[in-house]
Amino acid sequence: MSRSDAGSRADSAPSGVDTSVPHSARIYDWWLGGKDNFAVDRATGAAMLEAIPTLRMMAAENRRLVHRIARYLVAEAGIRQFLDIGTGIPTRPNLHEIAQAIAPETRVVYVDNDPIVLAHARALMMSHPAGRSEYVHADLRDPERILAEVTRRGTLDLGQPVALTLIAILMLLGEADDPIGRVRALTDALPSGSYLAITHPTPDFNPEAVAAAVAAATANGVTLVARTRAEVERFFDGWELVDPGIVPVPAWRPDGAPPVDPEAVYYWSGVARKR
Template sequence: MTQGNETSPPAEPAPPGVNPDVPHSARIYDYWLGGKDNFAADRQVGDAMVKAIPELRAMAAENRKFVHRAARDLVTEQGLRQFLDIGTGIPTRPNLHEIAQRLAPETRVVYVDNDPIVLVHARALMVSSEQGRSEYIAADIRRPASILSEKALLETLDLTQPVGLTLIAILMLLSDQDDPWALVAELRDAMPSGSVLAITHPTADFNPEAVGEAVASARSAGMTLVARTKDEVARFFGDWELLSPGIVPTSAWRPDAPVDNPEATYYWAGVARKP
């Protein structure tokens, strides 16, 4: 991941609905990626987490690389031409639709997030190819039915045809009390046969102490952040068939080049297909 700019202020003032004094995961992620759409509260929490895990910026970069590889493979190998990306975050080019539409210009993508600052940038940056379509809806993963019934989604995606459902570094923001497994199951059940689910999720499996410190930093700022085990991540896929190589560290999922130490990313990644 590229280094964040630890001193530069946001390029724009906070848009309506955004409290710059309350840290938000999308803006912290933007900070780690070197973006400017973050505030002092976001950088403070981001720095505390990086202090616990110095490799966090690289881990965030690996998540982006995973999205690119997964999109490429789902278009070329699975033949997918439509995606539903929930927990989009602040746009970072190339975005999922840009990767997919380079290979299949007719691809349609719907992005979902609940942060007003993401909405501001999504409308400006997520411009589709002429043949395809890209839409953004403001909604919360905690209410899957509201996402699936959204007019923009129904006008963009054909839910009778296979969909690539991507949940990248989003399920960590749901506590066990939210029952994220039931929420994901509701989304899975709405997808037709041939659909594919891609997930990345942080874990303490490789370094419990460091990850525990990072989680504590986030929680002390009022954020929900949950690291989960490989078995807990596997539950999100239900009875869908995991594609090779299964659930592995993010950098080890179909890498473009050999990876020396994939467990250094502290994230699990997996892709599964609905029978």
Template sequence: MRRGLDESAADSVEPVDLRVGIPHSARMYDYWLGGKTNFPPDRALGEAFEEAIPSIKVMARENRRFLGRAVRHLAGEAGIRQFLDIGTGIPTEGNTHEVAQAVAADSRVVYVDNDPIVLAHARALMDSTGSGRTAYIHADLLESEAILTDPVLTRTLDLSRPVGLTLVAVLMLVADEDDPWGRARILMDALAPGSYVAITHPGRDFDPIAMAAVVEAAGKGQMTLVPRTRDEVARFFGDWELLEPGVVPVMAWRPDGEPPADPTAAYYWSGVARKR
């Protein structure tokens, strides 16, 4: 069931079924990042992934770092003041609203996730500063159309003005038969010219054997996981104008400081593009 929550309703979060008996990608990321909002099934599947890819915790951190770099660029140099963060994850250091509002206090952010634990933490996501606003919608990427018309989104963001859309480590959770490219396109088509999209996605072509092992582990844990090739990831950007350096390993997208010695150590493709 879809739920929306903004700052005016931040104290009215109802109890939710946390479904802690089955693993969830948001809680697995929390485990890999060293958080405490995870449970035995999340840790068990997270460890199975780590068995196949020993650097999985590094990869999770690199995804988070990419998000920070991308949002700082969009809020700073690109002048974006509105963000739609799909696949938010459990609140941790460097949430989108914290990064954006540190650059521009009037930034507005709408978070979207389908993990009931993220819903339970929604108050933390809305602890904004300055004149900005934050809001949360409990929904799935497959509900793209409903997300765009949700009253919480329409009260918080003005879709006639540019928006920064983030799809960080979320499109991998949509099977090909559910058309992740179409789901992303619905969101992107609704945004005004001058909007941006930032994407990361696990790459099947970095280490096909290791990726096959994590896909098998995910299936045993009742989780959909679809790593994709660079060309398949590039397809998500469509005809939007890719910023330099294009679709590259996540560690190679405008790194802070010195370029990494081995940018392929994190098996994710990444990129940021602008709508003409």
């Protein structure tokens, strides 16, 4: 089966999934070679690939960065709790598997709003017995509900440091969604010693190609906002950036030399600590 045919065996969908509307999690799944996507997702993903043929590589680099961030936060920063919003369709190893391989007692709460991700929630909750892993079906636009669910379930102790990971998700919030305010509502609830990790697409390296990809997404009903380095930096206001600061995704603490030219991945990345 070719990559372009992935997911097309019957395009059957779980209850609640609208296969006439593309979803970012399923587009990413298609780019990564997954099968949990539908014709509308593949069409949108292909239109964006026409603008930026290396988008599959960029998606893979984002996933690799999740692993590096998890290893840093657990092994070096001592973090034992993660709140991962915009989880996407599970791709092994998942964040909790990386973290619990180092510290089995680590606890992770995943959050996403796609019913397909909900259908795969069992894979996200296969925790090491010493730790815990949960899935919350919710939207980043409703941080109060996310925090209420986290508190109700008791998976995370918000009195202890938490790593909030927002990987390739803030791009889905337009300015009318108040992305700064949504992030602030979450970070204000976290104690000193917590961490915030973000990746975000940017026009800074190739404005024309990124503008074309944004236009393709928008034409297919997907909100996609690319932000400059200065705009991404605002999400970290009041927090202390961890070295090397805000850098292209492959340049954030690479394992050896970056496998690709960092500026060939049109995403900024950064990790910061709450004072």
